Amino acid sequence: MVDFSLSDEERQIRDTVRSFIQKEVMPLEPEVLRNERAGRPGLDLDAITELQLKAKKAGFWGINTPEEYGGMNAGAVMAAIIVMETGRTFVPFSFGGSADNILYAGTDEQKRRYLIPTIEGARRSCFAITEPGAGSDARNITSRAVKDGGDYVINGEKTFITGGNEADFVMVFAVVPDAGVTCFLADRDMGWKSEPIPTMGQWGPAALVFEDVRVPEENVLGEVGKGFELAMTWIRNGRFMIPARAIGSAERLLQMAIDYANIRQSMGHVIADYQAIQWQIADSQVEIEATKWLTLYAAWRAQQGLDARHASSIAKLNGAIMANQVVDRVLQIHGGMGYTKELPIERWYRELRLLRIFEGTDEIQRRTIARNLLKGHVKLGGIGE
Numbered sequence: 001m002v003d004f005s006l007s008d009e010e011r012q013i014r015d016t017v018r019s020f021i022q023k024e025v026m027p028l029e030p031e032v033l034r035n036e037r038a039g040r041p042g043l044d045l046d047a048i049t050e051l052q053l054k055a056k057k058a059g060f061w062g063i064n065t066p067e068e069y070g071g072m073n074a075g076a077v078m079a080a081i082i083v084m085e086t087g088r089t090f091v092p093f094s095f096g097g098s099a100d101n102i103l104y105a106g107t108d109e110q111k112r113r114y115l116i117p118t119i120e121g122a123r124r125s126c127f128a129i130t131e132p133g134a135g136s137d138a139r140n141i142t143s144r145a146v147k148d149g150g151d152y153v154i155n156g157e158k159t160f161i162t163g164g165n166e167a168d169f170v171m172v173f174a175v176v177p178d179a180g181v182t183c184f185l186a187d188r189d190m191g192w193k194s195e196p197i198p199t200m201g202q203w204g205p206a207a208l209v210f211e212d213v214r215v216p217e218e219n220v221l222g223e224v225g226k227g228f229e230l231a232m233t234w235i236r237n238g239r240f241m242i243p244a245r246a247i248g249s250a251e252r253l254l255q256m257a258i259d260y261a262n263i264r265q266s267m268g269h270v271i272a273d274y275q276a277i278q279w280q281i282a283d284s285q286v287e288i289e290a291t292k293w294l295t296l297y298a299a300w301r302a303q304q305g306l307d308a309r310h311a312s313s314i315a316k317l318n319g320a321i322m323a324n325q326v327v328d329r330v331l332q333i334h335g336g337m338g339y340t341k342e343l344p345i346e347r348w349y350r351e352l353r354l355l356r357i358f359e360g361t362d363e364i365q366r367r368t369i370a371r372n373l374l375k376g377h378v379k380l381g382g383i384g385e
């Protein structure tokens with residue numbers, strides 16, 4: 001039987017996270033807006049660490065990190081539900097105690113030097129595959145890593161790298177001649193440079209430059225020539241987290257629109273009385289609910305060890321479009337006020353636009369979904385198989 005209910009324990013975790021976000025994180029929103037509008041980071045690293053340690057005391061640390069590394073190992077469904085809750089605020093907060101999943105592909109020594117310190121918060125990583133000439137076409141990267149004695153010498157340029165300004169090491173993908181795309185763990189003090197890229201949003205990514213950066217061969221992550229598969233594992237396994245976050249953001253925004261519609265007067269009535277407004281509210285909830293169940297289904301597949309790639313692409317495409325439609329309607333319902341900086345709607349609007357671009361654009365998700373169907377990799381009509 002299909003069961004949509006949460007267990008008591010899952011509900012308790014969801015409610016505790018919701019209350020933590022409401023009591024500890026949302027009150028920081030005015031400060032975050034002030035900082036960002038003054039050109040500073042919304043929250044500095046110390047403030048984020050302080051929040052993470054507070055959350056740790058409440059039991060939230062390493063949500064998807066295996067227990068042997070001190071984490072909760074909550075599973076993909078619970079992790080998605082938790083991200084829905086953190087997505088309710090634009091404060092740049094996430095629970096501590098986790099690391100990119102490809103670091104688990106490391107050797108024992110790599111785990112000691114990179115994975116464990118990242119989980120503990122002592123090191124910061126970034127993931128660099130995109131290049132100025134290769135984004136959607138990631139197989140076409142041209143950064144090169146040439147073997148020289150016991151080292152690889154990396155040359156090339158990466159762009160739009162989230163966290164690239166702050167990271168002290170990078171998981172960088174480069175082509176090894178005659179072997180193919182390979183992933184390297186490269187410390188900043190090995191010589192790569194970063195430069196912030198101003199964007200319309202607040203997540204300032206970086207351009208990274210590698211000029212004769214020498215990386216010892218023991219820093220190859222996974223196998224030489226198997227980096228592309230490693231990169232795709234990382235991206236696919238986290239893809240349903242994007243629509244999960246979108247759900248939290250969209251629900252928060254929709255509540256703002258509902259509250260405003262119930263008090264804003266126009267032509268002798270509150271605007272909630274007008275069908276034009278009611279339909280925008282109704283359509284928004286329908287779209288949010290659709291994304292919610294697509295996302296939980298993708299997470300459930302991942303948790304069951306089933307292939308979650310197709311379901312994740314559907315959820316990601318749907319969630320990215322949904323969030324942009326909802327924020328646009330919410331701005332519209334607020335009229336001129338929605339367009340001002342007195343309210344945070346314009347801030348959400350700029351942030352949510354990114355969802356349609358990173359980790360596979362809308363067009364690339366559609367291409368993947370269509371290709372799976374046209375080539376018969378996925379059959380229509382299934383439920384849960």
Ligand SMILES: Cc1cc2nc3c(=O)[nH]c(=O)nc-3n(C[C@H](O)[C@H](O)[C@H](O)COP(=O)(O)OP(=O)(O)OC[C@H]3O[C@@H](n4cnc5c(N)ncnc54)[C@H](O)[C@@H]3O)c2cc1C
Nearest residue numbers: 127128129130134135136160161162205358359360361363
């Ligand atoms: C803020 C931000 C953070 C990011 N963080 C990271 C990161 O941490 N690490 C990282 O490696 N990358 C990161 N990226 C890069 C991101 O993944 C790429 O921008 C994205 O994959 C698109 O690549 P592109 O920008 O080169 O666009 P292009 O690939 O040049 O695409 C341009 C347009 O053409 C369309 N298009 C391309 N190919 C096809 C096709 N075959 N069929 C139909 N349409 C097509 C695209 O959908 C898009 O509309 C980030 C990007 C941004 C903006």
